[in-house]
Amino acid sequence: MITLERLWTVEEVSEFLGVPVATLYQWRHHRIGPRSRKIGRYLRYLPEDVMSWVREQE
Template sequence: MKEEMIEPAPRGAQHYPIRVIETDKMLLTTQEVSDLTGIPAATLNAWRCRKQGPRYVKFPRGVFYRPSTLKKYFESCEVRTVDM
């Protein structure tokens, strides 16, 4: 597995250090995303209810996230600094 550290700053949300791990899995559960990112599952659930946060896929058996969509979402939240 390849690890990449990025730090998102979603508008109106707490700041969480994020560790996105590239995986061969096509879809991740809410709990897997929580485990990988440190963002509580309850926060991900609340974001979905408010139509915020990363895009997701909804099936009758649950909600799932594509790793590629998560990476794009967190990259879009990056804040440019003087050092970068």
């Protein structure tokens, strides 16, 4: 059975992590934040990528 999980927006990740949207864009530019993907002109995150990144932080 295939389950499709909805991708998170920048605003949703910002709220989840408690950081400003601008910080997520800076992290993406410096390649230090959670993995993100461009879908057309939109930036999206897989929830499991965000959670994995959170677990890796000390």
